[in-house]
Amino acid sequence: DIQMTQFPSSLSASVGDRVTITCRASQSIMTYLNWYQQKPGRAPRVLISAASTLQGGVPSRFSGSGSETDFTLTINSLQPEDFAVYYCQQTYRAPWTFGQGTTVEIK
């Protein structure tokens, strides 16, 4: 299976900060990489697909980049509603696998 590793596991940030989350694949996955946001007690919601394609309805302060093994999710000007857990997911090779998650907490 392709292993997905996210770092940091958690971070503290303030409203207005720029936040970057990294996801690393154990082998090249080209750009078959998605990002999800999950709030407590809720199902995950897709933010970005194909490493950098913003899903409909997702604010433009979210952006994704990367290819092969290294990917980043950036949140520009963090908003109160962005405090959540973020997961990356690869769909290059079955079984799909997720990163362990990054918790974005309020500083």
Added chain:
Amino acid sequence: QVQLQQSGPGLVKPSETLSLTCTVSGDSIGDYYWGWIRQPAGKGLEFIGRMYVHPSYVDSHYNPSLKSRATMSLDTSRNQFFLKLTSVTAADTAVYYCARELGGAGFNWFDPWGQGTLVTVSS
């Protein structure tokens, strides 16, 4: 707008079979892949499997870590898809999600997701 409504027991005894149903409204189940994902309390997401049913073939993928205990199926006439997980143990206690898979040619993602069902394995 497509909606996924999950149903099934919240408590299953060890060694028994977990059975969950996902009822889809607002879209045809025969047009997409559908997946199951689970999440133990306080932990990350684990892919269980995905399935597509075409009139002439079925395509499915399972997470090998489940050691063939998982079986997915679809009922296109009722727009429902199902998960069965046999020989459950406490390690199978988790919130289980169903989800539609969008995209194509590998650029796939899950959207939307069901509301989640907490399944506890306990005697």
